[in-house]
Amino acid sequence: MPIWNEKFETMSRAELEQEQLERLQQTLGRVYRRVSYYHDLFNKLGFDPLEVTSREDLRKIPFTTKETLRIAYPYDMFAVPLREVVRMQSTYGTTGQPLIVGYTHNDIDHWSELTARVLAAGGVTKDDIIQISFPYGLFTGGLGFHYGAELIGASVIPCSDIAIENQITIMRDYRATVLCCAPTFAAMLLEILDEKSVTPAELALSKALFGAESWNESFRTEIEEQLDLSVTDNYGLTEVMGPGVSYECEEKKGLHVSEDYFIPEIIDPDSGEILPEGEKGELVLTTITKEGYPLIRYRTGDITSLITEPCSCGRSFIRMTRVFGRIDDMIILNGQNMFPTQFEQILTDVVGKTPNYQLVVDRKENIDQLEIQIEVSQDIFDDEVKTLNRIERDVVREVKEKLDFIPRVTLVEPRSIVRRMKQSRVIDLRKPE
Ligand SMILES: [Zn+2]
Known part of the structure; x- marks a missing residue:
């Protein structure tokens, strides 16, 4: 070059x-x-x-x-x-x-x-x-x-x-x-x-x-x-x-x-x-x-x-x-710092390619909760429940192992999560301290 x-x-x-x-x-x-x-x-x-x-x-x-x-x-x-x-x-x-x-x-x-x-x-x-x-x-x-x-x-x-x-x-x-x-x-x-x-x-x-x-x-x-x-x-x-x-x-x-x-x-x-x-x-x-x-x-x-x-x-x-x-995108979950890129790597490894995803953070009874919403392709979505369960289970396991946190995983159909430039991957529903 x-x-x-x-x-x-x-x-x-x-x-x-x-x-x-x-x-x-x-x-x-x-x-x-x-x-x-x-x-x-x-x-x-x-x-x-x-x-x-x-x-x-x-x-x-x-x-x-x-x-x-x-x-x-x-x-x-x-x-x-x-x-x-x-x-x-x-x-x-x-x-x-x-x-x-x-x-x-x-x-x-x-x-x-x-x-x-x-x-x-x-x-x-x-x-x-x-x-x-x-x-x-x-x-x-x-x-x-x-x-x-x-x-x-x-x-x-x-x-x-x-x-x-x-x-x-x-x-x-x-x-x-x-x-x-x-x-x-x-x-x-x-x-x-x-x-x-x-x-x-x-x-x-x-x-x-x-x-x-x-x-x-x-x-x-x-x-x-x-x-x-x-x-x-x-x-x-x-x-x-x-x-x-x-x-x-x-x-x-x-x-x-x-x-x-x-x-x-x-x-x-x-x-x-x-x-x-x-x-x-x-x-x-x-x-x-x-x-x-x-x-x-x-x-x-x-x-x-x-x-x-x-x-x-x-x-x-x-x-x-x-x-x-x-730094603006950093998520603090029960006192631990995490970045969307860390979740992205895990999702990529589990799904086989980088999916469109969203991280929804909330707090219930003083404990932080995280839902990971992942878009999966139509063929995976139409596939047996077994495949969907495997993806959910693997994501939970990997996040627990690598980031020491147990998330909830929701798989959604293609195009359910809006893609926008510079869109933050994180939706934080917690009230400011
Ligand atoms: Zn160089």
Whole structure:
């Protein structure tokens, strides 16, 4: 697979760290001068951005949280006047008030460079026809990839606000070779292709790039086998840019973080301590090129770990493991922390592929209860009661063994659980404490 920007993506660690330091110094100076939140914070700490001599100096600055950004809504975290802002995007607001993020001309150029790296690492070239099924609009997925794909010179089909059945027609008739979408969309696509009896041979797809949601390795295998293509993962979030923060290469063993744009750290979400290399914790990102909406040590809420071991693709950027879950999605059952991805892995192992599912949490007589609702295919559903009982029994046993909790399992017919992008898998009916 071609490397989009050899100079930066394969830079020696020493050169990269020097570049990071210079960009960090500029960013800290900019936020001190232009964002009142950081100005006041640095003054209170006695922190002088001019005295920063190493990346480690960053650790003297407290984390920026989503709450800080909410208080600053709409424009108080912007580091440029609005006349220099050429685009605004917004977070989804799934966990509270949405945030507005502003981009300057340079920010948009950088963002295009970043998503071009993602696409190139997934094998996209100017000869490709790329169907972008991420939503366009305030959500960053659509426009983020659109600009990167145009920079590469691929032919872009901006396809998001069309019903999936019609997207399949476009995919087939336009001979799309690349699909850029959320894993949920790919799961729906598989179902509808099957219903419409469209075979992968009728499509020209050879690559897919998934992002915006957590997914697992079994789902990759399933999509790769059923659609006969190669799938790579990528990661980003609106607050720090949008898609383009990190991306898989052909090795598919972790996502390279574009470290010339972002400095990653991993912390213990409870204590805020920096964790030793390789340990799983919350990802914290500092933007080091952004002009419109720079963020220092932003707590992403995403759980991952960092891999410093060099990758055989030649890129020198550090890798992060696939996002394990979001702190917001963490379920606490009788005092134990669990993530939907842990249940998803168990369901995948028992059912044989990743089913659509939902976790419903409730509390009765002070004891937490969990119901796992699982969609099973029509043939399983129509099968003997024996098969259904086996699935229920196996899920209960595995959850008990691996997560030390006894759930109730309900199997439901296909399409009974609504699929939505970024949909939380958890419905919590417990009253707030
Ligand atoms: Zn690599």
